[in-house]
Amino acid sequence: MDTVDNVTEWVNEYSDELYAWALKRTQNVHLSEDLVQDTFVAAYQSIERYKGESSPKTWLHSILKHKMLDHFRKEKVKEKYENQSAFFQKNESWDKHNNPTLWSTMDVTLLDNPGFNDALASCLDKLPQKWKTAVVGKYLTDKKAGDICKELSITTSNYWQIVHRAKLNLRNCIEHNWFQE
Structure with a gap:
């Protein structure tokens, strides 16, 4: 053979x-x-x-x-090396062009909106896999941080850094794909 x-x-x-x-x-x-x-x-x-x-x-x-x-x-x-510098100035304050907009806290039905859910899913899919797993675990399936750390084989401090970066990216993506439609 x-x-x-x-x-x-x-x-x-x-x-x-x-x-x-x-x-x-x-x-x-x-x-x-x-x-x-x-x-x-x-x-x-x-x-x-x-x-x-x-x-x-x-x-x-x-x-x-x-x-x-x-x-x-x-x-x-x-x-x-994900481009986090786009969000901040050199002195670590928010860049004025990327400063987060205030979202209405009155729209409590946002997650019931299929259009928003599509935008959220699209934004989640753009995240690196570990970031997506961490965010989905923490916010959508209510997993404990320790369990997520074990699943991803990461330290607790790395987990919080990933969650922070993922939230920044999600916020930016949602602002551009949902709130500015």
Whole structure:
């Protein structure tokens, strides 16, 4: 059996299982599909290093795990450099062009408005995955901070920083996509 046949057989046999495993951990359909695809590409490119000491399934899971770790490392670096400077001046006060507008506290039915919910969902989808998970956990499913920290494998201080940054981004997005319509 040649290399192409091996990889083709593995794709047919292990794709669904690898995808389910990735989806459970990322909770993102497209990311999971990409990671599984990258796993098979990497397996094909490095098949000469596969010694058969473990099952193909174990080897593929190992590749997928490393692909996932690489992805989240890159995301973490990207998170650090998200453009928060757009909200603040150098002296850390609000930038006058991005100063938050006052939202009406009288509109208590805002969450009953389908248009607002669509705008909120769209804005949540624009957040990095960890930010979205933290905000949804804290504000929409009432999870405790400690539980969210465990789920995301982050420290408490990192959690509060993520929530703060996510709220700034959500506020800005909602102001541009809902209140200025």
